[in-house]
Amino acid sequence: MTGIIGWGAYIPHYRIKAEEIAKAQGQDADTIKSGLRIEEKSVPGIDEDSATIAVEAAKNALKRANILPTEIGAIYLGSESHPYAVKPTGTIVAQAIGMSNNYTTADLEFACKAGTAALQIIYAMVKSDMIRYGLAGGIDTAQAAPGDPLEYTAAAGGAVFILGRENIVAEIKDTVSFTSDTPDFWRRAYQKYPSHGGAFTGEPAYFKHIINATELLLKKVNKKPTDYTYAIFHQPNGKFPVRVAKKLGFNNEQILPGLLVPKIGNTYSGSSILGLAAVLDIAKPGDTILVTSYGSGAGSDSFDIEVTDQILRIRNKSQSVQDYIDNIKYIDYATYLKYTKK
Amino acid sequence: MTVSKFWRNIPQYYNLIGKKCPECNSYYFPPRDVCSQCGNHKLEEHKFDGRGEIVTFTIIRTPLMDPEGEVIDIHAQTIPYILAIVKLEEGPKLTAEIVDCEIDEVKIGKEVGAVFRKIVEKGPHGVIQYGYKFKLVR
Amino acid sequence: MRDVAIIGVGQTKFGQLWDKSLTNLAVEAGVKACLDANIDQKDVEVIYGGTMSGGLFVNQEHIASLLSDFSGFKNIPSIRVEAACASGGLALRQAYIDIASGLHDIAVVGGVEKMTDIGGHSVTKALATAASQEWEAFFGATFPGLYAMIAKLHMHKYKTTEEQLAMCAVKNHKNALNNPFAQFHKKIQVEDVLNSTMVADPLKLFDCSPVSDGAAAVVLASKQKAKELCDAPVWISGSGHATDALSLHDREDITTLKATVEAAKQAYVQAKIGPKDIGCVEVHDCFTIAEICAIEDLGFCKKGEGGRFTEQGNTEIGGRIPVNTSGGLKAKGHPVGATGVAQTIEAVLQLRGEANGRNTNAEIAMMHNIGGSGGTAVVHIFRR
Structure with a gap:
């Protein structure tokens, strides 16, 4: 059995309301809010980046996992906002959480699904007994050009999971991927902000990959949508995940507990896995969870997860996702520009 | 701070690694090689967990800035920022920023915990220097 | 320990002194102090100079040599003393110890800083090195x-x-x-x-x-010299x-x-x-x-x-x-x-x-x- 032995989330303290961005962009806030189904988004402090966010999330995961940081043999972090183009985020985080020097790492990037890619790699390494424990995470401080509709959603935050073979709180039963060359969203080297294909990011990109990956997984594990207690789909806005869930045959009850985008925005590599962390915060032993990420470029990773009775033992050892959603400070657009260095 | 100076202090800046005197139970942060209390030369490593309280504080409104503009000093961009002397539970005191709170929430005696943040960025081309700041315990 | 007296004092105006260099300031104060003590440059046996950071303020170290040279104190020992803003006070104490010990009989103690040749942020940064x-x-x-x-x-x-x-x-x-x-x-x-x-x-x-330019100097003498040279010595x-x-x-x-x-x-x-x-x-x-x-x-x-x-x-x-x-x-x-x-x-x-x-x-x-x-x-x- 291979699975999660500890999970941790971190979302920065600052929020900006959609109204505040709409005012700056000269748009009607209500139209935006209902169109994107978003109320506000998280903003990193001026002294926060993907490394600092990963460190806080990893510390929270360590509080739950009953192991020493020195026992972790690999750390893979997915992000499209690694602080350095060359120099790994993994080494900064490993040092800051007190890991030994006997570990392997490399930084991952696959738009919004680099976090689940990390999860797959660590899952494979632990399952194959290459390492005893591994740490996988997805974090971002997503950037959007002023005036781009992405500005309403591009947010900061992340989640980290420690995987092992004993004392598992959520077993990863299986995982599949669906991947193709689809240029729906990209950022060229040395560019500050991403570019995207507008409506092209919908049907041929987000929907096609999530639906295919999810259906592949359901077929492989021989389950129906109704077999799951919870389902989490990548959340670029509040509308897409609801629509894709409906298309696949999941209902609102299954997806709402993991749908964080209206309150925190799209945390890119952290998006679907922060949803998973929020669900683990409330799940009961025996609950089943389906997670399907989406990364532009494009691909989806789908996971079949089952919660064990160990979850009750460690759940309250760290702050929950809800704690981070509740404890916030609103900032204005000028402060937002300052914090995100536009 | 140069890269080598920063790198040498990473255990302290990232993990609050200090020293403890096994003879007289004194704690030191940053680490020292000789115990100032009893003169013992054989001090042991001690990791501080970063809990402490505010001894005193100020709001910095004129920061240290790099005169040539080569260093994007985060302090210069965050004014006003809260600077405090924090007394760690084990006894040593240190100087650090208090983040993620309103200025009027900060009071002498309030409990704080360490967080990991960027301290200085050496321009768009240079190294990012991380270290400890503190947050109010809520 | 011998008794030590101050037999002469001299200072420049303090402030933003755009037309004066570090050397100009130090020499002006030193010359005034010697005049006040009624001694010649050649009577001075040793110099103690307090300055916090010639390096950061005017990009010049080795101030001890510079000052003895330009003050006309040829080839005598000259010592720069640094203890941040206490450099001047400590220079006085080191000169006092020197004369009290019997090594020399007449010393000039100078203190100088030229702070306005660099911008405000540079000054803050230089001071922060203390x-x-x-x-x-x-x-x-x-x-x-x-x-x-x-x-x-x-x-x-x-x-x-x-x-x-x-x-x-x-x-x-x-x-x-x-x-x-x-x-x-x-x-x-x-x-x-x-x-x-x-x-x-x-x-x-x-x-x-404030941020200031300026210099100050005093002449120290042993008891015997002080009584020879000065009607109103001030004793340390x-x-x-x-x-x-x-x-x-x-x-x-x-x-x-x-x-x-x-x-x-x-x-x-x-x-x-x-x-x-x-x-x-x-x-x-x-x-x-x-x-x-x-x-x-x-x-x-x-x-x-x-x-x-x-x-x-x-x-x-x-x-x-x-x-x-x-x-x-x-x-x-x-x-x-x-x-x-x-x-x-x-x-x-x-x-x-x-x-x-x-x-x-x-x-x-x-x-x-x-x-x-x-x-x-x-x-x-x-x-x-």
């Missing part, structure tokens, strides 16, 4: 910030008020009106201080000493020097400068007197809170009473213990390396009765010079 770079400045501490944290705790523990802090600045500006060498000749009110720009809460711009009757942790946070009590307490103790013991015997004192008021702490740590009032002691007028000229009759660092100016020597000059002028318009008729005077946030303290007691 604090711990790795454990204070790296984390965002500035000098006003460090003293502000002392002030904050002093106010918290002892109910000291911002008005009481302001009163130090108001008094020092008033005293400076009668000091021709002072940087500011501007009377201010408590409201002016309270309404000035906040620098680091609770310290405002008018709680802070006590000299104290102590250190404390470089970082403010490493001090036992943030509101007590233990280095001051210890240095004062040494000076009082040597002079065989106590605080009550002091007629006037120049204390290191780089910030108003520093004056409050200094008068407490030097023993003029109890710990925590400094604010009220000041408010009651005790530190005014005519009060129980006139403090900073020269205008202090606040109004006279604070060219950091020069400050300790300039404080000494004020003590000498007071004892000679030459502090025109601000004379206290003191028989015994004191100077107190601090480096950094209290990592070094130098205290001297002088008598007629």
